[in-house]
Amino acid sequence: MPVLFVTRRLPAPIEALAAKDFDARLTPSDVAITDLAAKANGADAVLCCPGDSLDAATIAALPASVKVIGTFSVGYDHIDVAAAKARGIKVCNTPDVLSVATAECAMLLIMAAARRAGEGERLVRSGQWAGWAPTQLLGTQVSDRRLGIFGMGRIGREIARMARGFNMEIHYRDMTRLPPDLEQGAIFHDNDDSFLPVCQVLSLNAPGGEGTRHWLNNERIAKLPQGAVVVNAARGTLVDDAALIAALRSGHIASAGLDVYNGEPRLNPEYMSLENVVLLPHLGSATTETRDAMGRIVLSGISALLSGETPRNLVA
Amino acid sequence: MKRRLILACLTTTDVIARAKADFDAVVVEGPSDMTVDEVTKAAAEHKAEAILFTNTLPLNAVAIAALPPSVKVGATSSVGYDHVDVAAAKARGLIVTNTPGVLDECTADFGMMLMLAAARRGAEYDRIMRKGWRYRIGQGDLLGVRVTGKRVGILGMGRIGRAFAQRARGFDMKIMYHARTRLPPELEQGAEYFADLHAMLPHCDFLSIHAPGGPATDKMVGAQALSLLPDGAVLVNAARGTVIDEDALYDALTSGKLFAAGLDVFRSEPDFDLRFAALENVVLAPHVGSASKETRDAMGYRALDNIAAVLDGRPAIDPLWRD
Known part of the structure; x- marks a missing residue:
């Protein structure tokens, strides 16, 4: 043997x-x-x-x-x-x-970040839940929103399929346009300038490596709509951490869901101090x-x- | 002359602004919603014709009897009305209205989030991260349960249950449901009907509760029902806490019968059973199924629309009953 x-x-x-x-x-x-x-x-x-x-x-x-x-x-x-x-x-x-499991993880991150699930969990577990308040934990609705998928490979397409159940309008950015049977009505963008402004929710699903290193940087974040939700269940290297953290602090990005990080498992510790992030330890396929x-x-x-x-x- | 309104519950700034623009409104000052006594007193002093409230106000027989005769309509900014x-x-x-239709999508979204988070251990993972992570997790450790392609049973197939089913179809789930009556095919959309809840449970990898509260459903999911689920099932409740026997649920979560649960509602809120806060295999939320800005605005506007209709002599849009 x-x-x-x-x-x-x-x-x-x-x-x-x-x-x-x-x-x-x-x-x-x-x-x-x-x-x-x-x-x-x-x-x-x-x-x-x-x-x-x-x-x-x-x-x-x-x-x-x-x-x-x-x-x-x-x-x-x-x-x-x-x-x-x-x-x-x-x-x-x-x-x-692992496409399906990873897509499930991305959908979980989208909904948990948009609906502030981490904050709600911490409030309830603290035993300090005092009841309803007018703006308490008001999140952003997921259904009927525009979802932008950066990298429309197998995992990206699985996310698109799941998101259609939420009536989301699917946009995607990739190097080449997909044939109609794979595109399933999703809207193709051949440039960032048309893609980023429509992304009320942005899901990163591109491969890692030098070609995509720190793709989500200050310049691209600035082109996202105010209050966008960003999730990354692909590779940590896609994100410029300093830029994302600054946008989460300013509120330009309302919330983020992350399963992957630069330098994992020693991620940038500033993420841990943010309330408006949902963090998972790279368990997309788990x-x-x-x-x-x-x-x-x-x-x-x-x-x-x-x-x-x-x-x-x-x-x- | 503007109609006189008591806005008894805290709400969004946009809803308060519209209440003040359209009505002669007395608005709750907070930090809590008005109590029954406060509502009664404010209504009498203001000669109010309408009250806008939510499920924090128990509008029971005593409270209704105490309302001044000027009050013609009560509008609850909620779809549930087990507090009335x-x-x-x-x-x-007294005409009473609720806000069906405007929170279905939002609540179904939240139910799906709880189902994914419970199955994929989202809250537990987030706690690992906030402690710093910094160790390698084995390829066989901390594994969750796949959702896609599994079987889900829906208890209560109203608007929210059906919106939940629509989302579950995006995950290729087999949909089953139990409700008092079978739906017509165009609403059923291929879901399998079970007249007997207990006959459905052995087939449910996931069970999601979307039934109303009240005596008819009280503890409907108890020890016997839970024992009929397959081992390792996942339970989700974004409807009403009273549907579950919480002692039985606690036992099922600690014995390993259930893999996990996602709970947005509890028998007692906000003073929920703190035993659940000590469990790793639950995802907990403070009754925020409809808590998006878009939906809370829509609920408040809908309640105001109902009040305006009744006070203008038109039929209520969403009356709790029709004569």
């Missing part, structure tokens, strides 16, 4: 599956691996997670036995794919299966069903690649 |  090194603790059913299909070297902790080359010695494949940095130097240092890297995520910005390719290492990920499906697809992709096949979750 | 003694109002000839 091929040898598989797993960098982190995985859901128990997935560890059991790995042990069945591979000579699996499991890691019973969540501490980041610092000596990957030594740990992967003799392994045919490595199963890593977001948070493990597989940069060019790490990949160069991998033993020659390693032919495949699988990542327990759809995003692969933590892997230097070019460096892997140069060494003849194939990379696979977990596409499709349902039992989704994590199970992610484990299955990445393990089957690794098996296929080691057998010389081309699975549909091949990244490069 | 309808029989006593009828006997007195």
Whole structure:
């Protein structure tokens, strides 16, 4: 059986599956691996997670036995794919299966931020709820509003589908326009200047990386309508934290819902002092069903690649 | 001459402005809504013809009997009216109106938010963040429950229940409902009807309550009903707290029978059962289902429209009963 090194603790059913299909070297902790080359010695494949940095130097240092890297995520910005390719290492990920869970998370953030759920929770739990007051916790209605989706890939389209149940008018910004069967009536914008002013709610769903680094900056925030709601369940790097925090303090952005951060898990501590943000610890795909499906697809992709096949979750 | 109004509940500045523009209005000063005694006294002194109130004013038989004869209409800025003694109002000839229709979307939105937040552990996650996070969470830790594609049972399929169903369809949910009577197909929209609540419960991955309060639904969701749900079900209540037996709910949440609950309403408000505040697997909200600026304005305007109609000799728009 091929040898598989797993960098982190995985859901128990997935560890059991790995042990069945591979000579699996499991890691019973969540501490980041610092000596990957030594740990992967003799392994045919490595199963890593977001948070493990597989940069060019790490990949160069991998033993020659390693032919495949699988990542327990759809995003692969933590892997230097070019460096892997140069060494003849194939990379696979977990596409499709977490779109729904991540879209649910984005919808939760939209509604929780707009309706001030975090503040309401804290008020009730404090035992200080004194009853109704005229402007107490008045939020912004979600239904019938305009939703702008930045990045209309699988997750963005799932959000659009869910948001249609709320009668939201869907706008999207992407590099290319989708065909009508995927667009489903959503309104395409080929530039930020037409897109941003319509976004009463803005959902970031673009990939990370240099091309989108700090996309949501002061200049773009200024083009959003006063009182907009912003959510990010994609990548922390999409946001310039200082700009977003300033807009949340001034009220130009009414509220934000965030699942991802620059430098996570050590996020900018100023977010924690804001009442008008709902914060989640990067758990967009964290349902039992989704994590199970992610484990299955990445393990089957690794098996296929080691057998010389081309699975549909091949990244490069 | 402007008609005389008591605005007995605190409301938005826009609603107060319109009340003052259209009526000779005495407006509650706060910090709380007017009590029954304060309303009675103000109505007598002002020779008021109308009272605008909300569910903080128990308009029971005693309160109705104490109102001066000048009062012809009471408008509650709420869709629920379990705080109104309808029989006593009828006997007195007092017309009472509510505000249906204007808060359905907003309340259904909030119900969906509670369902997602309970299933996806939103409040628990937010607490982790506010303590600083700063550790790696295992891929198998703190997992929530998927909503999309699951089965949801709706208890009470009025306007809000149907708006909730519309949102749930966007999540590919299978919709079931229990109500006293079956809806016509155009309102049912493919939802499966159960005449017997207890027959529906074993199929409910999620149960969302949208029934009115009052004696007919009191503790309808009790120990027996909860025991019929599948293990790991999620309960949502954005309707009335009295529909639930809170002792039974607490037991189901602490035994693991229920995965989580999202609660916007409680049997006693605002002095709710503080045991719930100690639980991780509940998402709590202070009865804010209709608390958007847009909706609270619409509710207040609708109540004023009802009052204007009655005092102008036209039929009420939203009377609690029709003769």
